[in-house]
Amino acid sequence: QVQLVESGGGLVQPGGSLRLSCAASGITLDYYPIAWFRQAPGKEREGVSCISSSDGSRYYVDSVKGRFTISRDNAKNTVYLQMNSLKPEDTGVYYCAVQTVVFRRCVPFVSEYDVWGQGTEVTVST
Secondary structure, X not given: OOEXXXXXOEEEOOOOOEEEEEEXXXXXXXXXXXXXXXXXXXXXXXXXXXXXXXXXXXXXXXXXXXXXXXEEXXXXXXXXXXXXXXXXXXXXXXXXXXXXXXXXXXXXXHHHOOEEOOOEEEEEOO
16 A cells, blocks of 8 residues: 655744655655645645656746755655745645656646645744
């Protein structure tokens, strides 16, 4: 059974940093596209970042470029999202998701991912 478990969320002041983790079991993340999504209150879930399994390419939504970094530790079977210079508009529940098709380029669309974690809440506020 494939499981993803996110951690690392919390309350942080604007300008601060957090590192989210997504630990996987039942699947080798290196083979599959992995994405981070977020959902703010009253808004649709949006793709924040993803990392491809085919060529390691990365995607970032424009609003986080230069501030967020996605990475993968194959030895720990874990994907990270380093979030710096956080803004109040980064507030939301962050989910990691995997597309269980090997060696694909990642895309930031909810419908493409079939295994999801439970989410971790990020609040950026004074």
